[in-house]
Amino acid sequence: MDLNLDAPHSMGTTIIGVTYNGGVVLGADSRTSTGMYVANRASDKITQLTDNVYVCRSGSAADSQVVSDYVRYFLHQHTIQLGQPATVKVSANLIRMLAYNNKNMLQTGLIVGGWDKYEGGKIYGIPLGGTVVEQPFAIGGSGSSYLYGFFDQAWKENMTKEEAEQLVVKAVSLAIARDGASGGVVRTVIINSEGVTRNFYPGDKLQLWHEELEPQNSLLDILNAASPEPMAM
């Protein structure tokens, strides 16, 4: 069984961005793999670009990091020149510029989400190739394959902040259950006019899905809790 430790670091990933009545909620898993080995089980794939705009990264870890680093740098200068916070649209277009013009070399899919005073909460999906698509919600990464049906059914317009965050956490958790390239914890970032809130949901805080069992400390606890002859035939 070849672990292939020389394989490029790839974030299999599940990433999600959802708009709600007042802002956006971004969510992601935390697994970064090198071939079959989990190089980082607690990565943070939701990266800050400005005070009010964040990006969810998927695909090649290196490519997504360098693209977001460049865009953070450009946005910093843009904000100084503009004299006010950058808009989500400008952030998305800068990402698009790098993604499109380097489409031969890059392998990263991104979801840009944030809040600005002109348009409120907005989500932009930027898949491989550099297309920009403004959407009420976006999903990406290898884990997203398992979520198309889920969102088709569960997504509703004008959710509250709590509903939106619960939807995101549930979705990432479902994807983690089925996608080997996604795992670890669920991280969320909520952005609205009031500011930014980061949340963290470790595995044991999540709902159990089909064929998943309640985690235990040890078999011994189960044996002791059960009747005197639990191991008898």
Place this chain on the structure above:
Amino acid sequence: LVQFTIPIDNGDALKNAEADSQRTLYPYVTGTSIVAIKYKDGVLMASDMGGSYGSTLRYKNIERVKAIGKHSLLGASGEISDFQEILRYLDELVLNDNMWDDGNSLGPKEVHNYLTRVMYNRRNKFNPLWNTLVLGGVKNGESYLGMVSMIGVSFEDNHVATGFGNHLARPILRDEWRADLSFEDGVKLLEKCMRVLLYRDRSAINKLQIAKITEEGVTVSQPYSLKTFWEFQAFHNPTAGAQGSW
């Protein structure tokens, strides 16, 4: 994802300047057919709102027909990011044209010619914009309809279609198109074509827009869906006489 070239490994594109010189690429997010016809008052163009990612029907709200200036309509199939880039080029073209402030405006013939040059020159550099474009418009009472492919093949006609539309829609149009089609008949004809595409093109989705351009200007319809028919007797029990067949 389909590969359209035999890969030559020139190494890492970041360190070796010619590593990606074997370009040609492959598309990622693609739009399917565009169908367009000239009619009595101008041009009608239909497209669905899908953006496919390989075999996944990933995006269902992509507008693939856009107004260009006052006199033209551009529809695109193929890679959506390249279409978005073409729209940027055209924005610049229209802006510069307006800056002359001489009362003249770009007509469909000029836009079509510009696009033909762009597509052909990119093809010559082995780095095509992966689109088939349909350009329709009306200027000074004259209707215009043409298309350009990713390899620079360019022509005008009374009715055009891209992708699957070439095989499924054009035969219908060859039979039923007339120069004096009314708006209603034109829409019904396009809907007939779009319904066949919906039945037979895997990458088609049931959400379409029909755009109209006349001397007065451009109108793009709201997104809507077509009814489909499944109640043929032959569909009810096709394998009754031959269990195991299809």
